[in-house]
Amino acid sequence: MSNAxxxxxxxxxxxDSLSAEELHELLARLGQPENxxxxxxxxxxxxxxxxxxxxxxKSRSDIIFHKILQQAGEERPPAASVIRMAPPxxxxxxxxxxxxxxxxxxRLWRSIAAAAACILIIxxxxxxxxxxxxxxxxxxxxxxxxxxxxxxxxKAILLLADSSSIVLDDSDTGMLAQQGSTKILKLxxxxxxxxxxxxxKLQATSAPAYNMISTPRxxxxxxxxxxxxxxxxxxxxxxxxxxxxxxxxxxVTVTGEAYFxxxxxxxxxxxxxxxxxxxxxxxxxxxxxAYSNEAMLTTTLxxxxxxxxxxxxxxxxxxxxxxxxxxxxxxxxxxxxxxxxDTEVVVAWKNGMFQFESTDIQTIMRQMERWYxxxxxxxxxxPEGHYSWTVGREQSLLKVLRILEEGxxxxxxxxxxxxxx
Numbered sequence: 001m002s003n004a005x006x007x008x009x010x011x012x013x014x015x016d017s018l019s020a021e022e023l024h025e026l027l028a029r030l031g032q033p034e035n036x037x038x039x040x041x042x043x044x045x046x047x048x049x050x051x052x053x054x055x056x057x058k059s060r061s062d063i064i065f066h067k068i069l070q071q072a073g074e075e076r077p078p079a080a081s082v083i084r085m086a087p088p089x090x091x092x093x094x095x096x097x098x099x100x101x102x103x104x105x106x107r108l109w110r111s112i113a114a115a116a117a118c119i120l121i122i123x124x125x126x127x128x129x130x131x132x133x134x135x136x137x138x139x140x141x142x143x144x145x146x147x148x149x150x151x152x153x154x155k156a157i158l159l160l161a162d163s164s165s166i167v168l169d170d171s172d173t174g175m176l177a178q179q180g181s182t183k184i185l186k187l188x189x190x191x192x193x194x195x196x197x198x199x200x201k202l203q204a205t206s207a208p209a210y211n212m213i214s215t216p217r218x219x220x221x222x223x224x225x226x227x228x229x230x231x232x233x234x235x236x237x238x239x240x241x242x243x244x245x246x247x248x249x250x251x252v253t254v255t256g257e258a259y260f261x262x263x264x265x266x267x268x269x270x271x272x273x274x275x276x277x278x279x280x281x282x283x284x285x286x287x288x289x290a291y292s293n294e295a296m297l298t299t300t301l302x303x304x305x306x307x308x309x310x311x312x313x314x315x316x317x318x319x320x321x322x323x324x325x326x327x328x329x330x331x332x333x334x335x336x337x338x339x340x341x342d343t344e345v346v347v348a349w350k351n352g353m354f355q356f357e358s359t360d361i362q363t364i365m366r367q368m369e370r371w372y373x374x375x376x377x378x379x380x381x382x383p384e385g386h387y388s389w390t391v392g393r394e395q396s397l398l399k400v401l402r403i404l405e406e407g408x409x410x411x412x413x414x415x416x417x418x419x420x421x
Contacts, residue, residue: 147413149397152235152371154190155219161209161243168192168213168221179209179243182226193224196244208242215256218373225252229270232259232350235370236291257289259350262304276314277329280307286321287347293366300326300346308336352393354400358386361409365420372397374418383409383420 155169177184237256250270264283272279274290284304301321308327309318316334326341348355365376410421
């Protein structure tokens with residue numbers, strides 16, 4: 001068979017017009033080195049045509065594959081990667097005539113072949129277009145990993161002053177409890193809100209009741225504090241706060257990561273306590289990252305002004321931030337380092353995104369652990385290099401890992417264990 005004949009087979013392969021014999025012949029010849037140029041020409045032609053214009057977007061390949069198999073009447077998960085091609089096995093059908101079975105097998109073969117062609121073209125295109133890659137190797141298409149992990153969601157536990165607790169993700173909307181004259185509500189949008197009675201006044205000498213909201217790994221939550229300030233809690237975080245703000249300041253304590261949108265009140269400044277650090281606020285929006293397994297505590301200012309410094313009696317100096325600045329305090333140090341940062345990257349989690357800019361794999365994996373509630377392991381030394389990418393946090397773990405695999409990384413998921421290979 002000539003190269004011209006081979007190119008014709010490729011084109012008719014895409015149009016699903018091959019006989020079973022021709023299809024076997026094509027698949028046998030796809031892996032032969034002398035057909036690389038013909039394959040390249042077919043790829044370029046398909047990508048340039050209107051019929052296959054979506055193939056130039058690699059992110060849509062799984063969708064295309066999935067839809068074609070649906071049309072074939074055989075629902076199967078999208079392929080996780082493309083490797084050496086081999087004839088698919090057709091499942092047996094019981095209770096049909098031999099002629100009907102042969103017809104069905106032929107139709108299914110051609111439909112799956114057409115689906116495979118889409119993935120084949122995408123794989124071939126990116127191999128051919130990537131500098132320094134070896135000659136095209138067509139290998140068996142492995143099935144997608146079925147062991148996936150769902151993304152995190154709104155999930156938290158509220159600990160009341162009497163030590164009783166409420167699982168917020170299981171609670172209905174409406175009033176959940178009452179602390180003194182303050183009502184605790186779960187709003188229609190899922191937020192937790194504290195509403196103090198309009199006529200209620202607590203004397204400054206009275207001891208306020210404290211509540212604490214905690215999110216597990218794989219959870220997040222939003223709370224409206226008694227003064228109307230809003231707090232977004234990331235996974236594996238907690239916020240301790242009074243059910244009514246009294247005295248000279250509005251003080252809360254945070255662990256993990258939280259984003260604050262504070263209602264201004266110059267007569268009663270808002271303060272955040274985390275570890276040995278105190279953050280004094282007037283009216284502002286800022287983010288605090290204080291996870292115990294991170295190398296430093298960071299405070300990032302988006303709007304307004306904050307002063308970061310040590311708690312009373314602790315060593316160290318304080319510094320005032322302006323919007324766009326981040327204050328970092330390394331674990332075990334009292335020194336504050338201030339740098340300009342991209343605030344959009346810092347608060348991407350609050351906006352429902354993973355966003356990384358030249359980030360090492362260990363930092364990325366710590367976020368995967370918290371959001372997907374998995375334990376990350378490394379088969380050897382952690383891969384070097386830095387990665388920049390953005391994806392929605394509503395995606396499953398497997399879909400997020402596929403993006404990283406495009407950068408040359410490999411992973412294995414077994415239950416709640418994620419291994420970086």
